Amino acid sequence: MIGEIIAIGDELTSGRIANTTSAFAARELFAAGHEIYAMHTIGDTPDLIGEALKRAISRVDFVIVTGGLGSTSDDLTNEAVAEALDRPPTLNEEILEKIRSQLQGTGKKQSALEKLAWLPEGAEVLNAGERMAGYMLVHESTPVFFLPGVPAQARILLIDYVLPRLLNWQDSNNNHFRLRVYRTIGLPEYEINRRLSGLEQQDHVTIGYYPVNSEVHVSLTVAGNSEINPDPLFREADHHIRQALGAHIYGTGQDTLALVVGKLLQKNNLQLSVAESCTGGLIGSMITGVPGSSNWFAGGVIAYSNHLKEVLLNIDHDLLAGHGAVSGPVARAMAARLADRIGSRISISVTGIAGPDGGTEKKPVGTVYIGFFFNNKVQDTLYHFKGNRKEIQALTAQTALDTVRRALLAL
Amino acid sequence: MIGEIIAIGDELTSGRIANTTSAFAARELFAAGHEIYAMHTIGDTPDLIGEALKRAISRVDFVIVTGGLGSTSDDLTNEAVAEALDRPPTLNEEILEKIRSQLQGTGKKQSALEKLAWLPEGAEVLNAGERMAGYMLVHESTPVFFLPGVPAQARILLIDYVLPRLLNWQDSNNNHFRLRVYRTIGLPEYEINRRLSGLEQQDHVTIGYYPVNSEVHVSLTVAGNSEINPDPLFREADHHIRQALGAHIYGTGQDTLALVVGKLLQKNNLQLSVAESCTGGLIGSMITGVPGSSNWFAGGVIAYSNHLKEVLLNIDHDLLAGHGAVSGPVARAMAARLADRIGSRISISVTGIAGPDGGTEKKPVGTVYIGFFFNNKVQDTLYHFKGNRKEIQALTAQTALDTVRRALLAL
Numbered sequence: 097m098i099g100e101i102i103a104i105g106d107e108l109t110s111g112r113i114a115n116t117t118s119a120f121a122a123r124e125l126f127a128a129g130h131e132i133y134a135m136h137t138i139g140d141t142p143d144l145i146g147e148a149l150k151r152a153i154s155r156v157d158f159v160i161v162t163g164g165l166g167s168t169s170d171d172l173t174n175e176a177v178a179e180a181l182d183r184p185p186t187l188n189e190e191i192l193e194k195i196r197s198q199l200q201g202t203g204k205k206q207s208a209l210e211k212l213a214w215l216p217e218g219a220e221v222l223n224a225g226e227r228m229a230g231y232m233l234v235h236e237s238t239p240v241f242f243l244p245g246v247p248a249q250a251r252i253l254l255i256d257y258v259l260p261r262l263l264n265w266q267d268s269n270n271n272h273f274r275l276r277v278y279r280t281i282g283l284p285e286y287e288i289n290r291r292l293s294g295l296e297q298q299d300h301v302t303i304g305y306y307p308v309n310s311e312v313h314v315s316l317t318v319a320g321n322s323e324i325n326p327d328p329l330f331r332e333a334d335h336h337i338r339q340a341l342g343a344h345i346y347g348t349g350q351d352t353l354a355l356v357v358g359k360l361l362q363k364n365n366l367q368l369s370v371a372e373s374c375t376g377g378l379i380g381s382m383i384t385g386v387p388g389s390s391n392w393f394a395g396g397v398i399a400y401s402n403h404l405k406e407v408l409l410n411i412d413h414d415l416l417a418g419h420g421a422v423s424g425p426v427a428r429a430m431a432a433r434l435a436d437r438i439g440s441r442i443s444i445s446v447t448g449i450a451g452p453d454g455g456t457e458k459k460p461v462g463t464v465y466i467g468f469f470f471n472n473k474v475q476d477t478l479y480h481f482k483g484n485r486k487e488i489q490a491l492t493a494q495t496a497l498d499t500v501r502r503a504l505l506a507l
Numbered sequence: 508m509i510g511e512i513i514a515i516g517d518e519l520t521s522g523r524i525a526n527t528t529s530a531f532a533a534r535e536l537f538a539a540g541h542e543i544y545a546m547h548t549i550g551d552t553p554d555l556i557g558e559a560l561k562r563a564i565s566r567v568d569f570v571i572v573t574g575g576l577g578s579t580s581d582d583l584t585n586e587a588v589a590e591a592l593d594r595p596p597t598l599n600e601e602i603l604e605k606i607r608s609q610l611q612g613t614g615k616k617q618s619a620l621e622k623l624a625w626l627p628e629g630a631e632v633l634n635a636g637e638r639m640a641g642y643m644l645v646h647e648s649t650p651v652f653f654l655p656g657v658p659a660q661a662r663i664l665l666i667d668y669v670l671p672r673l674l675n676w677q678d679s680n681n682n683h684f685r686l687r688v689y690r691t692i693g694l695p696e697y698e699i700n701r702r703l704s705g706l707e708q709q710d711h712v713t714i715g716y717y718p719v720n721s722e723v724h725v726s727l728t729v730a731g732n733s734e735i736n737p738d739p740l741f742r743e744a745d746h747h748i749r750q751a752l753g754a755h756i757y758g759t760g761q762d763t764l765a766l767v768v769g770k771l772l773q774k775n776n777l778q779l780s781v782a783e784s785c786t787g788g789l790i791g792s793m794i795t796g797v798p799g800s801s802n803w804f805a806g807g808v809i810a811y812s813n814h815l816k817e818v819l820l821n822i823d824h825d826l827l828a829g830h831g832a833v834s835g836p837v838a839r840a841m842a843a844r845l846a847d848r849i850g851s852r853i854s855i856s857v858t859g860i861a862g863p864d865g866g867t868e869k870k871p872v873g874t875v876y877i878g879f880f881f882n883n884k885v886q887d888t889l890y891h892f893k894g895n896r897k898e899i900q901a902l903t904a905q906t907a908l909d910t911v912r913r914a915l916l917a918l
Contacts, residue, residue, distance in 0.1 A: 107717035109543040111534025112688060112724065114527060118548070122522025132520040134555060137529070137546040144545060168700045168716050169707065209697065246718060248898055304523065313523070370788075370809065376795025377781075377788025380809040384787025387863050387896055395811030397819065398781065398791040404806040407849050408819065438818050452798050485798055 097157040097262060099125060101135040102148050104163035104173050105245050109139040117162050117243075117250045127275060127315075127349070128259055130158075140164055140172045146180025153238045158262060160254075163245030165230070167211045173242065174216060181235050183216035190221060191229060222257040232261065239265060274318040274330040278337060279351055280344045281311050281498050288312055291340040300324065301333050310494045311353075314341070343505060346498070353497045354382045360504040361392035361442075368500060369438055370396035371409060371430040371445035373421065374464065378493045379446070394440055399430060409433045422447050422459055424476040427467030435469045442503075443469040444496045448479075450488045464492050468499050508568035508673060510536060512546040513559050515574035515584055516656050520550040528573050528654075528661045538686065539670055541569075551575055551583045557591025564649045569673060571665075574656030576623070576641070584653065585627060592646050594627035601632060602640060633668045643672065650676060685729040685741040689748060690762055691755045692909050696723050702751040711735060712744050721905045722764075725752070754916060757909070764908045765793045771915040772803035772853075779911060780849055781807035782820060782841040782856035784832065785875065789904045790857070805851055810841060820844045833858050833870055835887040838878030846880045854880040855907045859890075861899045875903050879910050 101121055107113045115137050122132045133156050138144045145164070152159045164173030178185050192213040199209065215221075219231040222241070230243040230253045241258050243250040280288065285305050292314070296303050304315040316333050320326030338345065347356045361368055370379045377398045383389050399405040402416050410433050411426060419425045430445035448464030455461035462481040467474065477499070481491040512532055518524040526548050533543045544567050549555045556575070563570045575584030589596050603624040610620065626632075630642040633652070641654040641664045652669050654661040691699065696716050703725070707714050715726040727744055731737030749756065758767045772779055781790045788809045794800050810816040813827050821844050822837060830836045841856035859875030866872035873892040878885065888910070892902040 105717075106715050107724070107726075108530070109533055109546060110537040110715075110726070111530045111532065111543070112537075112726065113717055113719065114525070114530040116525060119519075119522045119525040122520055124522070126521040126523075132522070133550070133552075134559075135520060135548040137548075139543070139545075141544075148545075166718075167697055170715060248895065252895070304521070315523075367812070369815075372788065372791075373806075374795075375792070376800070376804070376806075377783065377791025377809065378795075380783075380788025380811070381786070381792045381900075384785075384789075384811060384861075385897055385900070389787070390811065390865075393787070393811055395784075395787075395809040395815040395819075397808055398788065398806040400791070400795060400801065400804055400806030401778070404780075404849055408806075408808065438815055450795075454801075486796055489792075489796070 098131045098133050099158040100133050100152040100156045102161045103137045106139045108137045117247045140170050142172050142176035145176035159240040162243045167209050178216045185214040186217045188213050188215050274326045276316050278314045278345045279347045283344045285312050310491045355386050357497050357501050358386050358392050366442050367394040369394045369440040369443040371434045373447040374450045375489050375493050427465035427476040428474045431467035431469035432474045446492050450485045509542045509544050510569040511563040511567045513572045514548045517550045519548045528658045551581050553583050553587035556587035570651040573654045573661050589627045596625040597628045599624050599626050685737045687727050689725045689756045690758045691723050694755045721902045766797050768908050768912050769797050769803050777853050778805040780805045780851040780854045782845045784858040785861045786900050786904050838876035838887040839885045842878035842880035843885045857903050861896045
């Protein structure tokens with residue numbers, strides 16, 4: 097199906113907040129086989145909201161509207177919809193009840209939040225959870241989804257409600273479409289491009305390349321039709337891609353490197369520990385962002401200062417003074433000493449110069465050593481990363497996780 | 508002036524690349540006193556490009572178009588403009604010369620890049636630098652700026668060419684615009700709304716509310732005119748907001764909580780340490796994302812497992828067994844023991860249940876204790892956060908940083 101996305105909020109048109117929700121929605125819709133005709137970002141301006149909405153309804157198969165559903169006076173989406181589509185505001189008892197029960201005992205006034213319960217006529221509430229709901233309207237046979245502007249809430253509603261509804265809605269003619277996204281690490285885009293160039297010439301097959309920080313995500317789309325079954329073509333192309341990219345593919349779809357590493361650790365009954373200097377906790381934060389990570393993650397030390405490297409990791413003062421904190425011997429010692437102290441079989445460490453200051457001629461900004469202790473063996477690897485401070489930290493953390501992944505794959 | 512931004516590229520409508528350029532442009536334009544009526548993101552579709560462009564020219568004072576200016580076959584902006592505005596492609600000798608001189612000796616063919624030199628009739632090239640140029644057209648008295656889609660290039664052109672041209676163009680009546688953004692933590696949006704409701708009634712004053720994770724950013728805009736000086740109104744409104752929100756305002760503009768906490772620590776000559784359980788390194792990661800953080804951050808322990816709490820923080824086994832890892836006494840011990848071990852005067856700890864599993868009736872998901880050790884005193888505070896795993900982790904980290912901020916403000 098072909099859709100349009102309308103994001104609403106003065107905070108977006110003033111550029112104060114980047115509109116990440118529209119890009120996320122577009123990506124998820126694209127991955128589910130839909131096309132986005134256009135995305136719009138407009139302020140809390142009822143006339144313009146109404147105009148954009150009516151134009152979209154007239155020309156595409158579905159519309160997603162985000163933002164402006166809140167309880168404050170500058171949230172005007174519902175009013176704009178009511179006016180533009182001639183659907184007067186109607187009190188939704190379900191939402192009103194939810195607001196009442198949430199406010200019970202808090203001493204807060206209901207009136208301030210009651211605005212949330214007035215929805216355009218015909219609105220079907222999309223979630224019965226405790227947080228702010230979205231809703232769906234069918235106008236002139238076009239489904240229109242209204243989601244909160246807060247990215248985390250919009251994302252949940254999109255995945256749990258919008259995509260399944262669209263799937264039901266979808267014309268069965270479109271079922272000749274196959275898509276897979278491969279998540280790769282460690283190869284530059286041009287090299288992946290070179291390895292897959294043969295595949296790109298094939299009819300019905302489309303390959304997309306999307307660099308995302310240190311990763312490249314590769315999409316494979318096979319579009320069949322009523323005469324051509326896409327499945328054999330898809331299997332063949334999938335095989336080709338896996339052969340060409342090998343272990344650089346760490347996952348597919350919405351897999352994250354932290355999730356994949358977690359699964360491998362759990363499968364091998366291992367608990368990872370981390371000794372982080374220049375990443376300051378980022379590796380641990382990525383790992384513990386995954387639900388259930390206590391099954392495969394012990395914790396570790398943020399050894400940011402040299403003092404902490406000595407006190408918490410027992411790194412010899414002489415070793416630090418002799419080689420410098422950013423060195424292979426210190427990286428090895430960090431991983432090995434941590435593993436030793438806490439009785440861990442697998443431990444990763446990072447020490448480097450994230451910048452913008454602290455670089456020298458011999459060790460410029462981006463110099464990073466990654467230490468890795470596993471089954472009583474310890475190694476270190478030197479990297480030269482490019483980018484600003486946050487990019488270097490992110491590259492370091494990704495590379496550390498990938499070091500663990502490759503070691504466990506090799507078992 | 509009032510403008511519209513049109514971003515072009517299939518990579519944007521597929522959501523593969525987030526459109527950061529439009530948000531950047533909006534922010535810079537807004538800061539320069541302009542208003543953005545709408546922003547659009549559309550694919551490399553000539554009809555739609557032409558339609559969006561014509562509509563924008565008819566209704567706003569200026570238009571900015573980014574993307575689709577490159578040399579490959581899917582770059583269609585120039586063709587679309589030529590067609591929609593009836594301005595036939597014209598060979599620009601200046602650009603052709605530049606291409607020739609750049610290709611000299613490289614062995615590359617000119618033909619592949621010659622496309623770059625064909626611009627719609629009336630185009631004025633915006634930069635004579637060595638990288639790809641942008642151009643400007645004046646159509647029906649409306650200036651339209653065309654910029655490359657690569658963010659870094661678009662940004663340079665915007666700052667160096669577009670903003671100065673608009674300033675020249677601008678009616679002098681618009682130089683009466685003042686803006687400030689206040690970043691707040693600890694108050695819900697509706698409560699801020701309530702406290703500022705008086706201000707909202709005032710002429711010339713506009714207040715915006717932008718919830719960002721656990722924070723609410725409040726924007727104050729004062730628009731004067733040739734008769735009304737905005738400065739006294741702005742000072743008065745600023746005073747009103749600061750009185751109403753007090754220490755909930757942690758900064759203005761692009762300040763982050765980690766940056767503000769860092770400055771306070773440095774001013775007081777303190778080095779913070781962290782003992783993180785449920786946040787797994789997120790607090791350390793936020794702090795060390797700020798350049799120069801080694802001046803105010805020592806590091807700490809990611810005490811994710813109970814074993815690590817015992818081994819690295821010397822928490823008594825009996826204390827953990829008696830109260831549970833998620834408890835006030837354990838939070839206090841984590842902060843105090845870490846400070847003791849490393850000789851730190853200030854230490855923050857967090858222990859809680861981020862979910863989705865692990866909750867009990869007595870300690871549901873979202874239960875978090877924050878421990879704080881400062882100048883030989885230790886305290887703990889219990890919180891009940893709502894949200895998914897990542898939201899609870901983010902709320903916990905923000906609240907921990909805010910605990911440090913408030914203690915240092917009180918000195």
